[in-house]
Amino acid sequence: MKTEVIFSSRAARDLDAVVERCDRPFDKVFVLTDETTRRLCRPLLEDSAALRTAADITIGATDAHKTLQTLADVWKALGDGGASRRSLLVCLGGGMVTDLGGFAAATFKRGIAFINIPTTLLSMVDAAVGGKTGINFNGLKNEVGAFCDSRAVIVDTDFLRTLDAANLRSGYAEMLKHALLSDESMWAAHLRFDLSQPDYGCLRDMVAQSIAVKERIVAADPHEQGLRKALNLGHTAGHALESLALAEDRPVLHGYAVAWGLICELYLSAASLGFPEDRLRQTTAFIREHYGPFAFECRHYEQLYTYMLHDKKNAGGVINLTLLADIGEVRLDCHVKKELIFEAFDFLREG
Ligand code: GLY
Numbered sequence: 270m271k272t273e274v275i276f277s278s279r280a281a282r283d284l285d286a287v288v289e290r291c292d293r294p295f296d297k298v299f300v301l302t303d304e305t306t307r308r309l310c311r312p313l314l315e316d317s318a319a320l321r322t323a324a325d326i327t328i329g330a331t332d333a334h335k336t337l338q339t340l341a342d343v344w345k346a347l348g349d350g351g352a353s354r355r356s357l358l359v360c361l362g363g364g365m366v367t368d369l370g371g372f373a374a375a376t377f378k379r380g381i382a383f384i385n386i387p388t389t390l391l392s393m394v395d396a397a398v399g400g401k402t403g404i405n406f407n408g409l410k411n412e413v414g415a416f417c418d419s420r421a422v423i424v425d426t427d428f429l430r431t432l433d434a435a436n437l438r439s440g441y442a443e444m445l446k447h448a449l450l451s452d453e454s455m456w457a458a459h460l461r462f463d464l465s466q467p468d469y470g471c472l473r474d475m476v477a478q479s480i481a482v483k484e485r486i487v488a489a490d491p492h493e494q495g496l497r498k499a500l501n502l503g504h505t506a507g508h509a510l511e512s513l514a515l516a517e518d519r520p521v522l523h524g525y526a527v528a529w530g531l532i533c534e535l536y537l538s539a540a541s542l543g544f545p546e547d548r549l550r551q552t553t554a555f556i557r558e559h560y561g562p563f564a565f566e567c568r569h570y571e572q573l574y575t576y577m578l579h580d581k582k583n584a585g586g587v588i589n590l591t592l593l594a595d596i597g598e599v600r601l602d603c604h605v606k607k608e609l610i611f612e613a614f615d616f617l618r619e620g
Contacts, residue, residue, distance in 0.1 A: 390440025439524030
């Protein structure tokens with residue numbers, strides 16, 4: 270079943286409309302939030318008729334709670350609340366809530382329906398769309414999960430008005446990635462956008478465009494056998510930087526790591542595939558201006574390389590990179606020498 274993506278300015282009304290359209294009525298409805306979205310976002314669904322008798326399940330906020338224990342807590346709350354196969358779980362939150370909630374729904378009684386209402390930019394343009402669900406396990410991000418499509422994703426960009434600047438930038442890095450995968454005019458528009466003083470009307474249109482890019486790629490390759498690997502642009506180096514920051518107890522937001530990873534991987538693209546230098550320079554300048562530097566030294570390079578080797582997207586001891594020959598010209602499963610990867614780290618540090 271294809272997920273319906275609804276661009277909304279009244280999430281409560283549109284949620285009711287989606288529930289009305291479902292083939293069979295739901296016997297019970299549950300709303301999953303974290304402590305932050307329960308307080309800030311749940312009140313915006315107060316008018317929903319579908320949620321009038323819904324049961325709330327609230328979990329701890331942040332990635333630290335994306336665990337097996339939290340998943341078990343959600344399963345238990347569903348069971349204790351009398352959920353059946355004909356129940357619905359509405360996941361209201363950022364990527365942690367939609368990933369974990371989606372996995373809880375995918376597995377409870379072998380699968381119940383769920384609807385995502387993403388509340389952060391990162392979850393709107395990435396996590397909530399595309400059917401990936403899961404939890405962190407054994408120290409690894411998203412190690413256990415399932416592909417499972419939500420019934421619908423309701424994207425109400427009004428939630429972004431209360432999102433802090435750092436989380437806005439974090440989500441924007443994924444939008445920049447989609448623009449790089451797409452075409453020159455989308456890329457240029459993304460570099461022109463004033464992230465310091467966002468025009469929310471313009472951002473809404475850009476979010477829709479960004480989701481359309483992701484949907485197109487996922488529709489062609491839902492289970493990441495080929496083309497979906499394009500969405501890993503910036504992520505192989507980015508995950509390594511994110512892991513290093515976490516290991517050193519100075520965690521960074523995912524999108525910041527992706528933005529720095531994009532600098533590394535566009536450098537590799539220029540060096541190995543002839544990605545144009547001026548586009549590398551302009552993209553790098555934009556990222557440096559809005560995301561600042563990532564502090565690391567030569568002594569971290571081996572560790573970063575090891576993290577890249579262990580990225581779960583790799584097999585057989587080689588690093589598979591998604592690179593670009595130009596904007597929109599994606600090359601999958603690229604391999605480059607270790608020395609070149611170290612040069613890319615130099616480039617990221619040098620600024
Ligand atoms: N976040 C990358 C993907 O959904 O494939």
